[in-house]
Amino acid sequence: MNVPNAEKPIAIHFGAGNIGRGFIGAVLSQAGFHVVFVDVQKDIIDALNEEHGYDLHILNNESHTERVENVSGVMSTDLETIKKISKEPVSIITTAVGAGVLPKVAKPIAEIIKTRMVDKRGPIDIVACENLQHATDLLKEEIEKELNDDECEYMQENIGFAVCTVDRIVPPFESKNILDAGVEPFYEWTVDRNSLKKTDPDVTIKGMHTTDNLDAYVQRKLFTLNCGHAITSYLGFLSHKPTILEAIQTPSIHSAVSKALRESGTALVKKHAIFNEDDHNRYIETTLHRFANPHIQDEVTRVGKEPLRKLKKGDRLLGPIEMCREFGLPREGLLMGVAAALLFAPKDSEDEQVKELKGMIEEKGLRKVVLELTGWEEGDEDVEKVVGEYEKLKGKGFDCRL
C-alpha cells in the first residue's frame, strides 16, 4: 500500500477481524482518523487497499448499514511500510487480534516505537482491545523485550499504554463483500483515562469512553457479558443447541445463566462502590436481552472456544467465583458453569484447547484438573461442588436435571 496522505491523523489497528472492522476500526474512522489495518490475511489487506471502505450491518429490527471510510491495510510482515507509516501523524495504536496473538504483534509495534524515537516524534497511545484483564500491560511487557534500554526510556516517556474493556458482539458475518461486518447495535469501549498521553494531533474519540475506575468496568464486563455468554454456550452445547439464541431461548438455560449473573453481580456491587444493585440488575437484563437478539447467528462453538483460556484464574468463570469467595457469597450457579465448561467437547473440534482439556481430564482425573485450574485446596467445598455438578451433567445432561 501507499502511505496514506497525511490530511487526517492516523490510527494503526492490528487485527482486521470482527472486532477490528466491526467495532474499533469503525469507531476510529468515525472519529476522523485514517485507519491503517495491519493483518496477516492478504485477501483482507488487498480488499482494504482496493475499496478503502466497507459497510457495517447493524443487526436489529430496523437493520441498516453504516459506511466506514478512510481505511487501508498493510501486511504485518511488511515492516518497511509499517515504519514509513509511523513517521506520519499517528496518534493511537490499537489491537484486536486475540489474547494469544498479542506477543506476535509486539515486534511490529516495537519497530514503530524505534522509528518514532529516531525521528523524534511525539507521544502516542497504545490500547489492546482483547477479552483479557490487563491485556495492554501484557503487550507492553512483550514490546519491552524487543527494545534496548534507551528505547525503553523513550517508550516510558512517550507511549501511553492504556488498559481497556471492549464490548460489542460481532460474530462472523456472511456477505458478498469480505470486508463488511455484522454488528449488534450496543457498544461500549472504556479506556483507562490516567494512562493516556497528550498526543499530536490529540483527537477526541467519540465512542471511546474514558474512566478513572477501569478495573471495575473490566470486571463488570468480563464477569457479566463474557461470563453469561460462556455459560450460555456451554449449557447450549450440552443441550444440543447450536446457537446462543437457541440456547438462551431455552427456559432452563436462561434461568441458570441469570442465576450465575446475579451471583457475580452481588459480588461486583459489593466490591466496587461505583456500581449499585438496581443499575447492575438492569445491566444483567440488557446483557441477557443482547444474547437473545434474533438477528444474530452466533454459534455456541465460537463463543465457548478455547475453554482453558476461559477457565484461567481471574477470567470470566473463576474471576467472579473468587470474588464471591472473598465475600462469602453464594456461587452455586457459577460453579455449575465451571462444570459445564469442563464438559465442552464438540465432536471433531479443531480447537486445540478442547482437545487439551479432554486429554487432561482423561489423564489426571477430574478432581486433579479442578485443583490445578483453581488453585484451591484438596477438600475445598467448591471443588466438591464442581465435581458433583460435572458428574450430574455428564450423567443426565442439562435439561433433565431441572
Ligand SMILES: NC(=O)C1=CN([C@@H]2O[C@H](COP(=O)(O)OP(=O)(O)OC[C@H]3O[C@@H](n4cnc5c(N)ncnc54)[C@H](O)[C@@H]3O)[C@@H](O)[C@H]2O)C=CC1
Ligand atoms: N467478536 C467479538 O464479538 C468480540 C471479540 N473481542 C475480542 O477481540 C479480539 C479479536 O476478536 P475477533 O475480532 O472476534 O477475532 P477475529 O479472529 O475475527 O480477528 C482477529 C484478527 O487478527 C488477525 N491476526 C492474527 N494474527 C495476527 C498478527 N500476527 N498480526 C496482525 N493481525 C493478526 C487475524 O487474521 C484476524 O483478522 C479477541 O481478543 C476477542 O476476545 C472482544 C469483544 C467482542
Ligand SMILES: O=P(O)(O)OC[C@H]1O[C@](O)(CO)[C@@H](O)[C@@H]1O
Ligand atoms: O472472544 P472470546 O474471549 O473467545 O469470547 C467470546 C466472547 O467475546 C465476545 O466475542 C464479545 O465480548 C462474545 O461474543 C463472547 O463473550
